[in-house]
Amino acid sequence: MEAIGYAWSALTTTPAAFAAVGGVVWGILGGALPGISPSITMALLLPFTYTMDPIPAIVLLASTYVGAEYGGSIPAILIRTPGTNAAAATAIDGYELQKQGRGGEALGISLVSGVIGGLIGLFCLVILTKPLASVALYFTPPAYFSLGVLGISVIASLSSGSLIKGLMAGIVGLMIATVGVDPVSGVSRFTYGAPELLGGIPFILVMVGVFAVSELLVQASRPEAKTSGKRQLTIRLPSWAMLRRLRKPQLIGSGIGLFEGCMPGAGGSIAAFMAYNEARRWSKHPEEFGKGSPEAIAAPEAANNTVAGTALVPMLSFGIPGSNSTAILLGGLLIHGLQPGPLLFQRHPDFIYGLYSGLLVANLSLFALGILIITPAVWLVNRPRPFLMAGIFALIFSGIYSIDNTLFDLYLVLLAGLAGYIMRLLGFPFLPLVLGLVLGYLIEANYRRSLLLTGGEHRVFIEDPISLGLLLTALLFVVGSGLRDLRDSRKRMRERDSKN
Numbered sequence: 001m002e003a004i005g006y007a008w009s010a011l012t013t014t015p016a017a018f019a020a021v022g023g024v025v026w027g028i029l030g031g032a033l034p035g036i037s038p039s040i041t042m043a044l045l046l047p048f049t050y051t052m053d054p055i056p057a058i059v060l061l062a063s064t065y066v067g068a069e070y071g072g073s074i075p076a077i078l079i080r081t082p083g084t085n086a087a088a089a090t091a092i093d094g095y096e097l098q099k100q101g102r103g104g105e106a107l108g109i110s111l112v113s114g115v116i117g118g119l120i121g122l123f124c125l126v127i128l129t130k131p132l133a134s135v136a137l138y139f140t141p142p143a144y145f146s147l148g149v150l151g152i153s154v155i156a157s158l159s160s161g162s163l164i165k166g167l168m169a170g171i172v173g174l175m176i177a178t179v180g181v182d183p184v185s186g187v188s189r190f191t192y193g194a195p196e197l198l199g200g201i202p203f204i205l206v207m208v209g210v211f212a213v214s215e216l217l218v219q220a221s222r223p224e225a226k227t228s229g230k231r232q233l234t235i236r237l238p239s240w241a242m243l244r245r246l247r248k249p250q251l252i253g254s255g256i257g258l259f260e261g262c263m264p265g266a267g268g269s270i271a272a273f274m275a276y277n278e279a280r281r282w283s284k285h286p287e288e289f290g291k292g293s294p295e296a297i298a299a300p301e302a303a304n305n306t307v308a309g310t311a312l313v314p315m316l317s318f319g320i321p322g323s324n325s326t327a328i329l330l331g332g333l334l335i336h337g338l339q340p341g342p343l344l345f346q347r348h349p350d351f352i353y354g355l356y357s358g359l360l361v362a363n364l365s366l367f368a369l370g371i372l373i374i375t376p377a378v379w380l381v382n383r384p385r386p387f388l389m390a391g392i393f394a395l396i397f398s399g400i401y402s403i404d405n406t407l408f409d410l411y412l413v414l415l416a417g418l419a420g421y422i423m424r425l426l427g428f429p430f431l432p433l434v435l436g437l438v439l440g441y442l443i444e445a446n447y448r449r450s451l452l453l454t455g456g457e458h459r460v461f462i463e464d465p466i467s468l469g470l471l472l473t474a475l476l477f478v479v480g481s482g483l484r485d486l487r488d489s490r491k492r493m494r495e496r497d498s499k500n
Helices: 002-013 016-032 038-049 054-071 073-079 088-099 103-138 141-158 163-177 203-220 240-262 267-282 295-310 312-318 324-335 342-347 349-372 374-381 385-404 407-426 431-454 465-499
Strands: none
Touching: 002 016, 002 349, 016 038, 016 054, 016 073, 016 349, 038 054, 038 203, 038 324, 038 385, 054 073, 054 103, 054 295, 054 324, 054 349, 073 088, 073 103, 073 295, 088 103, 088 267, 088 295, 103 240, 103 295, 103 312, 103 342, 103 349, 141 163, 141 431, 141 465, 163 431, 163 465, 203 324, 203 385, 203 407, 203 431, 240 267, 240 295, 240 312, 267 295, 295 312, 312 324, 324 431, 342 349, 349 374, 385 407
16 A cells, blocks of 8 residues: 555655657657657656656666657657667568558557557566565665676676677766776875866666767768658557457567567667567467568567566666666666665565556556657658757757756767767677666776775675676676677687678
């Protein structure tokens, strides 16, 4: 009853419900723009949450994530251009239905499956998060240090590209986190006489820069794609007979989304393609897949919307984000002084249950908003790219400037955007960099505390059983990823030799 009271209070005494609806609308529009991923859509909002209360601010960001996962399916179905990475699986059969004049039906299946997946993901989030967080009560400073190392190691090893690039990006993030005042001695470091850097480099600036600004630079360097073909602008909801047919692929997608969402580094795109393959395996009509199968839309859409809920489980329980979007959400929590983990449930239960109630409103409102917003979303997709890019740049700069009213922050965002653009060209992943920056204080502070408590003895990190287990797990991920990269490299060499 106490939990229900907290949830009801959040909905009636704070603007959390309005934030949920607004976040879904913004997420659908952002997800519908090809190249503007959920994380970028959330990053654009992050500066505007700076002055908001914690509950509506985080509900706004989380609801944007929910809306963007559905919004990506709109251009995927209508013009075969996925608005998000996870929507790439939907584009395979969604566009085939659009060519058959059944685009409205495909949009309806995507919406219903997304709502079902989102509600299942929210249920799993409520059930799993608090029990997992209670495990962290047994963590000591060495264990927290090792947990941070494990988080970066897992993300680096599972990121696309080589293990070395992932680890390098994570180390750069840790280096950026050391700018400012030492957490133990209070001595300023790497500020180079700039008083603006005494408080460190805010991760909000780095996130907006590497995600949003770098993507805009990439989009500006590409020729504008020409789209053609008749587009159906109204949703046609599936019939009861169709809903019965879609139950199995929706359950398959939600089950995979539950597992993948709780796994750091997996994310919605992997869950969507795995759901597509499994739905085809268990379908009574596998021959329809690739030719316009409704089941091939339901499974990936249920999967990536389930991930939007279950991806918050490791983030809220341990403070380890498993995707770019949850890294943005973690940044929002830290901005408002909320540290994920068991103490968050003890000290701020009103926030936790307020977040749950906001996500419930977001997933329920997604159904109605998805029907209402399809026409403006398709109109937005077809605007000339220069106008879209200019509008998003203006949104970024106005949001960043409103935080501290200083041009120095704009310079840092542009610098981070340039660095992100170079990282894209060189194939470096973003998430290890952001995670290193976000977890930098956790890793350094607990490392220093551990050494202070033991008089400088590094043995404490292997004498503590939890710390030792986490470090060994990190080592397994790194070694396993290294062996995988080595195997892939040898395979490519053999293929190249066979061609010669």
